[in-house]
Amino acid sequence: MGEGGNSEQAAPANLESVATTTQDDNDGKIAGVTTEMEYRLKGETEFIPVTGTEITGLKSGIYEVRFVAKEGYNASPTVEVVVGDYLLEAPANGDTTMGALGVTAVGAKFIASGLVAEGTNGPQVPSTLAEVATFLKNEYDATLNTDAIVVTDGNIEITNTVLSTEDWNKIKANGDKTIPYRITLVKDSATAPVSTDNKVLKIAIYEDGKAVLETIQ
Numbered sequence: 001m002g003e004g005g006n007s008e009q010a011a012p013a014n015l016e017s018v019a020t021t022t023q024d025d026n027d028g029k030i031a032g033v034t035t036e037m038e039y040r041l042k043g044e045t046e047f048i049p050v051t052g053t054e055i056t057g058l059k060s061g062i063y064e065v066r067f068v069a070k071e072g073y074n075a076s077p078t079v080e081v082v083v084g085d086y087l088l089e090a091p092a093n094g095d096t097t098m099g100a101l102g103v104t105a106v107g108a109k110f111i112a113s114g115l116v117a118e119g120t121n122g123p124q125v126p127s128t129l130a131e132v133a134t135f136l137k138n139e140y141d142a143t144l145n146t147d148a149i150v151v152t153d154g155n156i157e158i159t160n161t162v163l164s165t166e167d168w169n170k171i172k173a174n175g176d177k178t179i180p181y182r183i184t185l186v187k188d189s190a191t192a193p194v195s196t197d198n199k200v201l202k203i204a205i206y207e208d209g210k211a212v213l214e215t216i217q
Contacts, residue, residue, distance in 0.1 A: 006069075006072055006074045007072055007074070008073070008074055008076070009067045009073050009074065009075070009076035010067075010076060010077075011066065011067075011076050011077040012032075012033070012037055012065050012076065012079050014032050015030055015032040015033060015065060015079065015081050016031045016032050017029065017030050017031075017063075017082060017083045018083070019060065019083060019084030019087070020060050020083065020084070020085060020086040021086055022086055023086060023088075023177060023178050025060055025085070025086060026057060026058075027057065027058075028057075028083035028084075029054055029056050029083070030054065030055040030058065030063060030065065030081050030083065031053065033052075033053060033055055033065065035050055035051060035052070036050075036068060036070070037050045037065055037066065037068065038050060038065070038066060038068050038075075039055055039063050039064065039065045039066075040064050041059075041061050041062070041063055041064075042061065042062040042063065042080065047066070047068075049068070050065075058083050059083070060084060060085040060086070061083055062081070062082050062083075063080070063081045064078035064079070064080055064081075065078060065079055065080075066078040066079070087165070087207050087208055088177065088178070088180065088206050089206055089207070089210070090211065094212025095212055096157060096158040096159075096211075096213060097155065097156070097158070097213070098156055098157075098215075099154060099155055100151070100154055100200050100201060101154065101187075101200065102188060102189065102198075102200060103151060103153075103154065103155075103156070103185060103188060104151075104153045104154075104188055105152050105153055107188035108128070108129065108156075109126035109127060109128065109185075109186050109188060110126070110127055110128070110129060110132050110183050110184060110185055110203075111125070111126055111127070111183070111194055111199075112124065112132050112135065112136075113182075114135070114139060115132060115135045117192070122192065122193075123192045123193035123194070124194065125192045126186050126190045126191065126192060129146050129149060129151070130146060132144065132183060133146050136167075140170045140171045140173075141170060142170045142171050143163070143164070143167055144162065144167075145161060145163065147159075147160070148160035148162050148211075149162065149203065149211075151185075156185060156201070156203075156213065158203070158211045158212070158213065161209035161211075162203070162205050162209060162210070162211040163205055163209050164209055165207055165209055168181060168205065168206070168207050177207070180206045180211075181204075181205045182202045182203065182204050182214075183202070184202050184203075184216075185199075185200045185201050185202070185203065186198050186199055186200060187199075196216065199216045200216070201213050201214060201215055201216060202214040202215075
Protein backbone atom coordinates (compact mmCIF):
# COMPACT_ATOMS: atom_id res chain seq x y z
CA MET A 1 0.00 0.00 0.00
CA GLY A 2 1.18 3.52 -0.70
CA GLU A 3 0.63 6.94 0.78
CA GLY A 4 -2.70 7.34 2.57
CA GLY A 5 -3.45 3.64 2.25
CA ASN A 6 -3.77 3.91 -1.55
CA SER A 7 -2.22 1.45 -3.95
CA GLU A 8 0.62 2.40 -6.25
CA GLN A 9 0.51 2.46 -10.05
CA ALA A 10 3.32 1.51 -12.38
CA ALA A 11 4.77 4.28 -14.53
CA PRO A 12 3.59 4.52 -18.15
CA ALA A 13 5.43 2.33 -20.66
CA ASN A 14 5.85 2.09 -24.43
CA LEU A 15 5.54 5.82 -25.04
CA GLU A 16 7.01 7.15 -28.28
CA SER A 17 8.07 10.65 -29.23
CA VAL A 18 8.21 12.48 -32.54
CA ALA A 19 10.72 15.32 -32.89
CA THR A 20 9.71 18.78 -34.01
CA THR A 21 9.91 19.21 -37.77
CA THR A 22 10.39 22.96 -38.25
CA GLN A 23 12.38 25.83 -36.76
CA ASP A 24 9.14 26.98 -35.13
CA ASP A 25 9.71 24.14 -32.63
CA ASN A 26 6.03 23.60 -31.92
CA ASP A 27 4.86 20.36 -33.53
CA GLY A 28 6.48 17.62 -31.47
CA LYS A 29 4.40 14.67 -30.30
CA ILE A 30 4.21 11.95 -27.66
CA ALA A 31 2.24 8.86 -28.71
CA GLY A 32 0.97 5.86 -26.76
CA VAL A 33 -0.70 7.91 -24.03
CA THR A 34 -4.22 7.64 -22.64
CA THR A 35 -6.68 9.96 -20.94
CA GLU A 36 -5.66 8.38 -17.62
CA MET A 37 -2.30 10.18 -17.90
CA GLU A 38 -0.99 13.69 -17.44
CA TYR A 39 2.23 15.37 -18.51
CA ARG A 40 4.46 18.39 -18.00
CA LEU A 41 7.64 19.82 -19.40
CA LYS A 42 10.42 18.91 -17.00
CA GLY A 43 10.99 21.78 -14.61
CA GLU A 44 7.37 22.96 -14.73
CA THR A 45 5.12 22.61 -11.68
CA GLU A 46 1.68 21.83 -13.02
CA PHE A 47 0.68 18.68 -14.90
CA ILE A 48 -1.60 18.92 -17.95
CA PRO A 49 -4.31 16.27 -18.51
CA VAL A 50 -3.94 14.11 -21.62
CA THR A 51 -7.03 14.30 -23.81
CA GLY A 52 -6.38 11.56 -26.37
CA THR A 53 -3.92 8.97 -27.61
CA GLU A 54 -1.35 11.59 -28.64
CA ILE A 55 0.02 14.75 -27.09
CA THR A 56 0.61 17.20 -29.92
CA GLY A 57 1.91 20.73 -30.42
CA LEU A 58 4.95 20.21 -28.20
CA LYS A 59 8.20 22.11 -28.29
CA SER A 60 11.42 20.12 -28.00
CA GLY A 61 12.48 19.11 -24.51
CA ILE A 62 12.13 16.48 -21.81
CA TYR A 63 8.60 15.69 -20.69
CA GLU A 64 7.41 13.86 -17.59
CA VAL A 65 4.36 11.64 -18.06
CA ARG A 66 2.48 9.75 -15.35
CA PHE A 67 -0.83 8.08 -14.58
CA VAL A 68 -3.12 10.44 -12.68
CA ALA A 69 -4.20 9.71 -9.14
CA LYS A 70 -7.58 8.04 -8.91
CA GLU A 71 -9.77 6.49 -6.28
CA GLY A 72 -7.71 3.97 -4.33
CA TYR A 73 -4.51 4.76 -6.25
CA ASN A 74 -1.78 7.36 -6.00
CA ALA A 75 -0.39 9.04 -9.08
CA SER A 76 2.25 6.83 -10.67
CA PRO A 77 5.95 7.67 -10.87
CA THR A 78 6.78 9.79 -13.90
CA VAL A 79 8.58 8.52 -16.98
CA GLU A 80 10.72 10.90 -19.00
CA VAL A 81 10.12 11.24 -22.73
CA VAL A 82 12.47 13.27 -24.93
CA VAL A 83 10.94 15.24 -27.80
CA GLY A 84 13.86 15.93 -30.09
CA ASP A 85 14.84 19.17 -31.81
CA TYR A 86 14.22 19.86 -35.45
CA LEU A 87 17.35 19.02 -37.41
CA LEU A 88 18.23 20.84 -40.63
CA GLU A 89 19.25 17.90 -42.79
CA ALA A 90 21.27 17.90 -45.99
CA PRO A 91 19.23 16.92 -49.06
CA ALA A 92 19.62 13.23 -49.80
CA ASN A 93 20.09 13.92 -53.51
CA GLY A 94 22.60 16.75 -53.08
CA ASP A 95 25.85 16.75 -55.03
CA THR A 96 28.90 15.55 -53.11
CA THR A 97 31.36 15.68 -56.00
CA MET A 98 31.79 18.46 -58.54
CA GLY A 99 34.26 19.79 -61.06
CA ALA A 100 36.28 22.78 -59.88
CA LEU A 101 37.81 24.76 -62.75
CA GLY A 102 40.85 26.78 -61.73
CA VAL A 103 41.45 24.79 -58.57
CA THR A 104 44.36 22.49 -57.76
CA ALA A 105 45.02 20.15 -54.88
CA VAL A 106 47.98 22.19 -53.62
CA GLY A 107 46.57 25.65 -54.30
CA ALA A 108 42.93 25.35 -53.20
CA LYS A 109 41.58 28.38 -51.33
CA PHE A 110 38.31 29.08 -49.55
CA ILE A 111 36.48 32.07 -48.12
CA ALA A 112 34.31 31.99 -45.01
CA SER A 113 32.18 34.60 -43.28
CA GLY A 114 34.25 36.49 -40.72
CA LEU A 115 37.60 35.23 -41.98
CA VAL A 116 39.25 38.53 -42.86
CA ALA A 117 42.71 40.01 -42.53
CA GLU A 118 43.73 40.14 -38.87
CA GLY A 119 42.73 43.36 -37.14
CA THR A 120 40.47 44.52 -39.95
CA ASN A 121 36.83 44.48 -40.99
CA GLY A 122 37.87 44.08 -44.60
CA PRO A 123 36.79 41.57 -47.25
CA GLN A 124 36.99 37.83 -46.78
CA VAL A 125 40.51 36.57 -47.39
CA PRO A 126 41.13 33.47 -49.57
CA SER A 127 42.52 30.89 -47.15
CA THR A 128 43.58 27.28 -47.12
CA LEU A 129 41.21 24.69 -45.72
CA ALA A 130 43.51 24.34 -42.71
CA GLU A 131 43.27 28.08 -42.11
CA VAL A 132 39.48 27.92 -42.29
CA ALA A 133 39.54 25.09 -39.74
CA THR A 134 41.78 27.12 -37.43
CA PHE A 135 39.47 30.13 -37.74
CA LEU A 136 36.40 28.05 -36.83
CA LYS A 137 38.23 26.53 -33.88
CA ASN A 138 39.40 29.88 -32.55
CA GLU A 139 36.18 31.76 -33.23
CA TYR A 140 33.57 29.14 -32.27
CA ASP A 141 35.47 26.23 -30.70
CA ALA A 142 34.15 24.14 -33.60
CA THR A 143 36.06 21.36 -35.33
CA LEU A 144 35.93 21.18 -39.13
CA ASN A 145 36.61 17.70 -40.48
CA THR A 146 39.03 18.75 -43.21
CA ASP A 147 39.69 15.11 -44.14
CA ALA A 148 36.12 14.92 -45.46
CA ILE A 149 36.72 17.71 -47.99
CA VAL A 150 38.96 16.24 -50.67
CA VAL A 151 40.31 18.58 -53.34
CA THR A 152 42.15 17.21 -56.35
CA ASP A 153 43.17 19.04 -59.49
CA GLY A 154 39.94 20.32 -61.02
CA ASN A 155 37.62 18.48 -58.62
CA ILE A 156 36.24 18.46 -55.08
CA GLU A 157 34.49 15.69 -53.18
CA ILE A 158 32.74 15.46 -49.81
CA THR A 159 33.45 12.03 -48.34
CA ASN A 160 32.05 12.19 -44.80
CA THR A 161 30.37 14.43 -42.24
CA VAL A 162 32.04 17.82 -42.01
CA LEU A 163 30.82 19.18 -38.66
CA SER A 164 29.14 17.69 -35.62
CA THR A 165 25.61 18.91 -34.88
CA GLU A 166 26.92 20.52 -31.70
CA ASP A 167 29.63 22.43 -33.56
CA TRP A 168 27.22 23.49 -36.32
CA ASN A 169 25.02 25.05 -33.65
CA LYS A 170 28.00 26.83 -32.13
CA ILE A 171 28.76 28.46 -35.48
CA LYS A 172 25.09 29.30 -36.12
CA ALA A 173 24.33 30.44 -32.56
CA ASN A 174 23.70 34.01 -33.69
CA GLY A 175 22.85 33.22 -37.29
CA ASP A 176 19.95 31.94 -39.35
CA LYS A 177 19.47 28.27 -38.47
CA THR A 178 17.02 27.73 -41.32
CA ILE A 179 19.86 27.73 -43.86
CA PRO A 180 23.15 25.79 -44.02
CA TYR A 181 26.54 27.17 -43.06
CA ARG A 182 28.47 27.82 -46.26
CA ILE A 183 32.14 27.97 -47.20
CA THR A 184 33.06 29.07 -50.72
CA LEU A 185 35.75 27.44 -52.84
CA VAL A 186 37.57 30.00 -54.99
CA LYS A 187 40.10 29.79 -57.78
CA ASP A 188 43.73 29.36 -56.79
CA SER A 189 44.48 32.77 -58.28
CA ALA A 190 41.77 34.61 -56.33
CA THR A 191 42.70 37.58 -54.14
CA ALA A 192 40.65 39.72 -51.78
CA PRO A 193 38.13 41.05 -52.44
CA VAL A 194 37.04 37.94 -54.33
CA SER A 195 34.98 38.66 -57.44
CA THR A 196 32.08 36.47 -58.50
CA ASP A 197 34.14 35.25 -61.46
CA ASN A 198 36.68 33.79 -59.06
CA LYS A 199 34.14 31.92 -56.94
CA VAL A 200 33.91 28.28 -57.99
CA LEU A 201 31.28 26.63 -55.78
CA LYS A 202 29.91 26.54 -52.25
CA ILE A 203 30.12 23.85 -49.59
CA ALA A 204 26.75 23.93 -47.81
CA ILE A 205 27.00 22.31 -44.38
CA TYR A 206 23.78 21.26 -42.65
CA GLU A 207 22.93 20.72 -39.00
CA ASP A 208 23.21 16.94 -39.37
CA GLY A 209 26.88 17.48 -40.20
CA LYS A 210 26.55 16.49 -43.83
CA ALA A 211 27.52 18.79 -46.68
CA VAL A 212 26.55 19.18 -50.30
CA LEU A 213 28.12 21.18 -53.09
CA GLU A 214 26.30 24.09 -54.69
CA THR A 215 27.00 26.02 -57.86
CA ILE A 216 27.51 29.77 -57.68
CA GLN A 217 24.24 31.52 -58.50
